[in-house]
Amino acid sequence: MAIRAKRVMGAAIRSGLCGLAMAVAGGFVGTPLGQAAPTNADIVKGADWKGMQTVKVEIKEHSYAPKELVFEVGKAYKLELRNVGEKPHYFTAPEFYKAIATRKIEAAKVGEIKVPYIDALEMMPNGGQLDLYFVPVTKGTYEVFCTIEDHRQQGMEGKITIK
Numbered sequence: 001m002a003i004r005a006k007r008v009m010g011a012a013i014r015s016g017l018c019g020l021a022m023a024v025a026g027g028f029v030g031t032p033l034g035q036a037a038p039t040n041a042d043i044v045k046g047a048d049w050k051g052m053q054t055v056k057v058e059i060k061e062h063s064y065a066p067k068e069l070v071f072e073v074g075k076a077y078k079l080e081l082r083n084v085g086e087k088p089h090y091f092t093a094p095e096f097y098k099a100i101a102t103r104k105i106e107a108a109k110v111g112e113i114k115v116p117y118i119d120a121l122e123m124m125p126n127g128g129q130l131d132l133y134f135v136p137v138t139k140g141t142y143e144v145f146c147t148i149e150d151h152r153q154q155g156m157e158g159k160i161t162i163k
């Protein structure tokens with residue numbers, strides 16, 4: 001009798017452990033056990049930079065041209081933001097910047113900025129340019145606008161779609 005009880009208990013412990021293991025595995029929904037979700041750095045590293053597409057936006061008082069941009073998830077892009085106006089202008093798009101994996105921002109002949117997240121980029125007048133190298137990650141439609149004085153009301157806003 002004592003032996004039988006011990007066996008039943010052993011089975012209960014084994015099945016209990018099994019349930020625990022399943023609960024742990026269930027905690028990582030969508031990701032195989034022991035394999036973390038790719039980081040932005042992994043996404044940047046894995047993109048095809050030889051096949052990079054360049055998209056140019058010309059900025060001035062008070063417009064972005066083009067004012068609508070479309071990017072595809074997983075592809076490598078260089079977004080050239082060039083201010084040909086006579087005032088400084090912003091390319092403010094916090095939700096868009098959160099939806100991409102940023103490789104770097106380049107200021108030609110000046111340097112490179114390597115940051116994980118951005119809120120806004122400002123281009124100096126008369127040809128100031130920043131090049132954003134990135135890979136789109138999250139599908140959606142995002143707004144972009146200039147936060148200087150009344151520039152947005154004057155027309156400095158646009159739409160960025162990631163599909």
Ligand SMILES: [Cu+2]
Pocket residue numbers: 088089090146147148151156
């Ligand atoms: Cu502006």
